[in-house]
Amino acid sequence: MGPLVPDIISGNLNYIVAFIIGILFGAILEQAGFSTSRKLVGLFYGYDFTVLRVFFTAGVTAMVGLMGLSYFRLIDINLVYINPTFVWSAVIGGIIMGLGFVLGGFCPGTSVCAAAIGKIDAMIFIAGSFLGVLIFAEGYPAFESLYKASYLGAPRIFETLNISQNMFAFLMVLVALTAFYFVSLIEKKVNGEKLTFFEINKHNVLVGGLGLVLLTGSLVFTDSKQSYLKLVSDENFVKNYPLDEIDSDELAFRLICQRCEQLQIIDLRSEEEYQKWSFPQSTLFSIDNFFEKEPNLFLKIKKTKKIFVANDELTERKAAIMALKMGYKDIRILKGGLNEFSKEILNFEPIKEPKTPQEKNINRFRAKAKIEVAELIKNNKPQGPVQKVQKRALGGC
């Protein structure tokens, strides 16, 4: 599961990867024509919309692609850098950059590209941006209040707009495609070419095909967490779903048993309840953890039976169904949940006047288990929430 940094790619290899990515970045920008200021600013005067086409195609491709990676659980979006939102510095900084664009003819990345192939105006621009950073640094006390004003955390746009991720992505692709159509008309008009409203050529087939793929993707790649939660919201489905169960006696036996193979108990209660008391070999787990990179590895440990426990069986069932649907194996639930376990073992009251041998057995076993399990719980130090060492990537400029 991605991101591969820092556990799979780390240290100096990370810098080598950065360098290689940079080479590809530079080559693509240069091939697209981003190494000439006249072409870059063309979109603001209507004679050349290359920048708009490249930029929005790249943006929506990566956006829908990231949704796809997340959908197939190839990436943990919780570890991906989401640019923070500081409303006023974003808006005012953006407008300043916009002014800089029509004045200077470049943006930082494209200026590096253009300078690389010998554009002198780009070299001057880079010197200017260097100065600009120094001005910002020296004038930082003056900029600081604006720089840090109206901080909203790092929300994602669909959360801010309160629509679904799919809806936003779909609209974005649609807006991009519409823009591509109209800018072609504008471009033709400004450059004095003949206006054609509909034309089948290589260009249009390519963009149309890509557009269709992205539109489909934007609808298909649902937020996997939401869709799993939706799946288990149907109580009848959850109740009747065939799951492997383990009953209170068996769990008690396995806890006491020294020679038996290890169990892994996944505790789905709240952290507060978990801290109060918990089983040995148990780990606190939340629904969110299923979709995160490290906790997720923990569910992958092979050949260990994972027992889902919660106060009630329904919660266990929901989590277990989600885990099974995600492809995890060896999952059991505790029959009747911890409520049942407490009644049958922890707070066991012997059956009065046991008649059958079975009842006598139960009395004998549970009386013993009650003491020993209580002892285990007493001696157990809760391990706390499932380990998460990795932090969100730090990013940006």
Add this chain to the structure above:
Amino acid sequence: METNNNVKESKYMNPYLAGFLLGLLLLLTIYISGRGLGASGAIKSFAIATVNSVASSHISTTKFYKEYSQEHEGTSPLKNWLVFEVMGVLIGAFLSGLASDRLNLVFEKGPNATVRMRWIGAILGGILWGIGSQLGRGCTSGAALSGMAVMSTGGILTMVAIFAGAYAFAYFFRKLWI
């Protein structure tokens, strides 16, 4: 030194194909590193490294640099992911220019602009980008493009502001380009 007033169109890649490839590269970058592409961050690193070497005492007394070194825990500003990436951009663009026969020392400007106008425009534009990208926490790559890919509200806000700002001011500087 020659001046070039014409954009040669024919040899550039189809913009949609270039955009698609750029999108895939951005996606790969996020998959590998957990963050998108960037550019202005490298310029910031170079600027800080320069100040560091010519006036290192200044670093410890100025708030901006202090905050920077706190965030980066004292490592050299040049040992930075974006610095390596931008070094790559330089090489990649050069190789691409070499392959497409576009390596040329030229001073490019609009057909009706004077060299002096273009000089002033380039330097002022650069300065504005330097300030704006610090304020906006990223430029077209780091804030707008990468922000759009991860659907960051802040990134998309910056993107809209960049394009809106450019369109709003375009008319006043048309002499530079058309």
